[in-house]
Amino acid sequence: MSNEAYQGTVTLTVAQATIRFLSNQYSERDGVEQRLIPGAFGIFGHGNVAGIGQALLQNEINPAEGENDMPYIMPRNEQGQVHAAAAFAKATNRMQTWMCTASIGPGSLNMVTGAALATTNRVPVLLFPSDQFATRIPDPVLQQLEDPTTLDISVNDCFRPVSRFFDRINRPEQLIPSLLGAMRVLTDPAETGAVTIAMPQDVQAEKYDWPVEFFARRVWHVRRPPAEKAALARAVERIRAAKRPLIVAGGGVIYAEASEQLREFARQTGIPVADTQAGKGAINFDHECAVGGVGSTGGDAANHLADTADLVIGIGTRFSDFTTASKTQFKNQDVGFVNINVGAFDAAKQSAVMVVADAREALTELIDLLKDHRVDAAYSAEIAAEKQAWERVTQECYHRDQTPLPAQTEVFGALNELMGEDDVVINAAGSMPGDLQALWQARTPVQYHVEYAFSCMGYEVPAAMGVKLARPESEVVAIVGDGTYQMLPMELATVVQENIKVIYVLLQNYGFASIGGLSESRGSQRFGTKYRQRGTGSHLADDELIKGVDIAANAASWGLDVIKVNGIQEFREAYRKAEASDRPTMIHIETDLYGPNPPSSSWWDVPVSQVSTLDSTRTAYEQHVESRRPQRHYL
Structure with a gap:
């Protein structure tokens, strides 16, 4: 013009x-x-x-x-x-x-x-x-x-x-x-x-x-800032000197569309790649160097390697509290950090060698600068052994065949096997993000959509609508807990009105599993975390369980197709039915409030009352003091 x-x-x-x-x-x-x-x-x-x-x-x-x-x-x-x-x-x-x-x-x-x-x-x-x-x-x-x-x-x-x-x-x-x-x-x-x-x-x-x-x-x-040559030189020097390096891949890798470069860099150097919640899928789970989730909600493979890492290479991560396990995860007293991040604020964390750059640009440079470098064979063998051990745990969690109520990990396992590599799983709050980060085997950068920076209850229902608008070709599956559902179900009406085809998986366990477990571990006996008949004003464990709230009926009243199932086999059949439908659908399944969840190899700092008349709280405080001993600033 x-x-x-x-x-x-x-x-x-x-x-x-x-x-x-x-x-x-x-x-x-x-x-x-x-x-x-x-x-x-x-x-x-x-x-x-x-x-x-x-x-x-x-x-x-x-x-x-x-x-x-x-x-x-x-x-x-x-x-x-x-x-x-x-x-x-x-x-x-x-x-x-x-x-x-x-x-x-x-x-x-x-x-x-x-x-x-x-x-x-x-x-x-x-x-x-x-x-x-x-x-x-x-x-x-x-x-x-x-x-x-x-x-x-x-x-x-x-x-x-x-x-x-x-x-x-x-x-x-x-x-x-x-x-x-x-x-x-x-x-x-x-x-x-x-x-x-x-x-x-x-x-x-x-x-x-x-x-x-x-x-x-x-x-x-949208700019892709390149890395400063001097900063890259400092990073390369630290990487070459490290014997047990570990990459922590964050959401910045996915946003920069740098997965191909990350996979090649890991293949070339043999450096293991752990992921954060936002970074899961940045490297495919079956890559030889992919070791899974790290930190408070991570798995054994990544966390065992993180415990002894002498260099942590953060790429596109902001090193949240969960990633560092409240500054207890990286236990090597001589551990150092190299941070590649488009933002200087995040690149400077952990007193790191800063590489302020777009993840794809920096990785492309590092591939060339380190083309003759690879970790020792013994370290590679250790990485492979950790991967194999955690794979066994993952399959056990996915296929417990638990009755009468399945563990939520069995639902995740079924979805992980049923969903295509370009389909999208969504979650945000409760105990589910922890289990998902530890267990979910993402094959592509698009498959895993867990909002865990704010971990906002109520995100999942409207988020499914937003993701489907962005990716109409994908099956979009939002896993919603009964507690989260009650926070913000209203956009179900919008989904129905606009005929936006999404699948909601509603896990009904009549309580708040995440906070209940946290409460119990911190000596507060799951107080106020179960749907109990109040009556006398109490919320103790022996109060009568309320099952009068019918979420399936409520979802149907919004206009969704609702499939109620019992057990994992029925769930698998229901998913295929929902997948074949052109209408928004909810699959409702009851799960065990008490898990079991994946084994934990890390920690999260949630303060415990220092004085109490309750034995449970006093015991929890003693455990908290002991767990906090490795905590330190990374200087």
Whole structure:
């Protein structure tokens, strides 16, 4: 288009200008361009129904010249819509995300948890919470928070600490630099997360003469920063000197689409590769150097090697508390770290040799620089032995043939065997992420989608919708605990309304297995973690178990096809039926609240009461003191 075509102005409301601008934004990496914001979620109220709501309607019925479609989906819960957008972004390796809008007050504030999840996980979401009147003539407007010390605050200020970018549009012309800044953050490979632009409801509907050039097609190039030569030299020196190196692959490997390079680097050097929750699948489980999950919820193979590693090479990982087992996992007193990360903040952790770079770029360089280097044969033999030993444990957990109620690990085993390599399993909270990280055998980078940075109960139901929108060709399977289900089931209605074919696997065990087990191990006797008849006000173990809540019937009432099964054989048959269906389906199965879970070879620091009248708590405190002895800063 010629420069003359961009001359002049066009009169639109702020909301209309927002939608027109967003419809023409694209991301690009490695020559592949795609719509950055391909659709909109929105729940409307008096804050946005006549602003962004009207703009989306106008886009659908009578789009402006040069304006692309902005498909709209009506969610049921504001937090849920942000989870769906975050899951979509994760499934597209952060190259795309959906916009989310909500009404003033409680509607917008409901998005804060989703914003925190996105920023914690470093995935982009774009939020437009509605705000009070900028003119302050209707004041206080319905649902407005009043602060007697200032008039320049609203509930939307709660987004500031959980957003990578926050702005408030008090005048129409402020929208131009704000949206440009928002796109920069959404496409930043390191400093991305929730982008929040608060929209006063009167400003949304206010007209302005916009420069036509503002709406031109823009391509935002997602950079792949190369590694500094000197930093690579320092890393190579440390790797060559190490006798027992270990790679910890995080989500950054998958987002950078660096799996091929990671597999080749491991094959060439023989260095074992452990994975975090976000990094599982970065290397295929049957690769000779893949040793599985590491840390508090890891397996024996990776954790035994981590215990004695003299060099840990973190690639695209932020070294969360679980990955380091609360700073007890890497027990070698002489252990050192090399961190390859696109963000300097994460690269600097553990006093590491820093390589601030895109994972694919850095690995490509290291493959060449270390082409003549390989670990000792004895170490390779040890890696193979650890892999074989953990494979036996995994198969035992997958095929317990436990009656009358199966362990949840048997359900995971069936899914692991039934699902295709490009299908996606989703989970986020409870004891399930721990079992999955330890046991799941991911064959591809797309197969494993576990949100464990924020581990937000309620993520799984809307996340399945988001992932399916991103990967319509895949079977998308969300494993949902009965506790998580009760937190946020509302998007089931959206899934049914939009006929989004996903499979939900509901594990019913009448309690909170994860926190129950944690409570018991810390001397609190599973208090408040089972569905018990309250009656006298107690929640002790001998209270009557409540089985009156029928989740299967509830799911059916949302419009899903529901299959109730008993045992693993029936579960396998039900999965094939759900797979063949073109409708959203839930498979409901009862599992044993008490597991058993995979054997643990690591630790997690959860403080225990230092004084107590309970024997269970006193014993747990003594164990906690002993378990904490290896804990240290990695300096």
